[in-house]
Amino acid sequence: MEKRFLGKTGLEISVIGFGGIPIQRVDKEAAVDLIEELNKQGINFIDTARGYTISEELIGCGLEKAGRHNFILATKSMVRDYQGMKNDIEISLKNLRTEYIDLYQLHNVRTEDEYNKVIGEDGALRALKEAKDKGKIKHIGITSHDLNILEKGIESGCFETIQFPYNPVERQAEELFKRANSLGLGVIVMKPLAGGAITNAELSLRFILENPHVGVAIPGMDSIEQIRKNARVGNEYRKLNDRERETILAEAKELGTEFCRRCGYCAPCPQGIDIPNQFLMEGYYTRYSLKDWAKERYAGFNNKASDCIECGQCETRCPYDLPIRKMLKKVANILG
Structure with missing residues (x-):
């Protein structure tokens, strides 16, 4: 090794x-x-x-x-x-x-x-x-x-x-x-x-x-x-x-259309939502199959994806042009 x-x-x-x-x-x-x-x-x-x-x-x-x-x-x-x-x-x-x-x-x-x-x-x-x-x-x-x-x-x-x-x-x-x-x-x-x-x-x-x-x-x-x-x-x-490099970078580019890098530039949210952590918990739920653990941690958030009022301020700050409002709706549908 x-x-x-x-x-x-x-x-x-x-x-x-x-x-x-x-x-x-x-x-x-x-x-x-x-x-x-x-x-x-x-x-x-x-x-x-x-x-x-x-x-x-x-x-x-x-x-x-x-x-x-x-x-x-x-x-x-x-x-x-x-x-x-x-x-x-x-x-x-x-x-x-x-x-x-x-x-x-x-x-x-x-x-x-x-x-x-x-x-x-x-x-x-x-x-x-x-x-x-x-x-x-x-x-x-x-x-x-x-x-x-x-x-x-x-x-x-x-x-x-x-x-x-x-x-x-x-x-x-x-x-x-x-x-x-x-x-x-x-x-x-x-x-x-x-x-x-x-x-x-x-x-x-x-x-x-x-x-x-x-x-x-x-x-x-x-x-x-x-x-x-x-x-x-x-x-x-x-x-x-x-x-091989071309293959993996092509996959990365495709993921980039709806993938949060947790850079934090979307903050602050007027509703107090920690946006990157919403996506992190959704990832644990859907990709790691840690459903109960992810839902328990998500439930502990004071402000959740469901609190989004779709003002769109976060999207104007995102350097990757992510559809954050759409992605938060997905989190809310999955985790509540």
């Missing part, structure tokens, strides 16, 4: 990692089989989160069987305060059946207010630093769908890794990755298949790995077949030829 160093962390990781969202759909026995298959295929990086329902617990069962020492383990938490993060770190350690976690990340920091809270005196970052000093975690990272937040994180000196969506249709972070790499931060690519929207997984992964600033891509997988297919990209790594 092709390996790269995750920035200055010193962690040598497989270029294909394991995204822990879809494992929620399988039972304990199947989860153990999946983790064992990762080891067989040379995939040594696993990324999960407290918010992925039973993902940590299932992965923990698999690690116990396949050998914790064979893997570099990352998880993350949505809590923003000091005590909440202290509690979540302990829960993660218990769930994952491990004495330490290689990388613990602040999960999906979305706004400047959230960012300022997590780095503040009573913020989650303080708890992560304390846990690192005690050896409970080895490295600290941050994830977001907002370029501005990660730009702050990169320049702060507080973090060792970043995680952001990247694929042939979502390329807005290329300069961000370059800057992160120059400062020694590791780059983790989430949504390498655009949340399941890209059908040609192999070409998408190979496209991503051509970027020298990327450390690892973490497609979500819930079957042995998916693991073997995706692992083959790293085990038999080769660059795209002209025909």
Whole structure:
């Protein structure tokens, strides 16, 4: 398996990692089989989160069987305060059946207010630093769908890794990755298949790995077949030829007519709707088949797609000319 160093962390990781969202759909026995298959295929990086329902617990069962020492383990938490993060770190350690976690990340920091809270005196970052000093975690990272937040994180000196969506249709972070790499931060690519929207997984992964600033891509997988297919990209790594590049870029262009890159330029919505997150939940529902989980998270939004009054202000700001009003109607029809 092709390996790269995750920035200055010193962690040598497989270029294909394991995204822990879809494992929620399988039972304990199947989860153990999946983790064992990762080891067989040379995939040594696993990324999960407290918010992925039973993902940590299932992965923990698999690690116990396949050998914790064979893997570099990352998880993350949505809590923003000091005590909440202290509690979540302990829960993660218990769930994952491990004495330490290689990388613990602040999960999906979305706004400047959230960012300022997590780095503040009573913020989650303080708890992560304390846990690192005690050896409970080895490295600290941050994830977001907002370029501005990660730009702050990169320049702060507080973090060792970043995680952001990247694929042939979502390329807005290329300069961000370059800057992160120059400062020694590791780059983790989430949504390498655009949340399941890209059908040609192999070409998408190979496209991503051509970027020298990327450390690892973490497609979500819930079957042995998916693991073997995706692992083959790293085990038999080769660059795209002209025909393959033309094929994947053509698919990206087609998706671009109704695909949100979560750049955030559509904000602010007069109705207070977080537009990119509406599309994110719809993607989890329709493409990841995480219907109950997506509906539960969507129900927690204060302002939903159904609150759209079709003023159209968002569409005038969208750099990709997306039919946002039409897309929000679709979300409302699916999620309520």
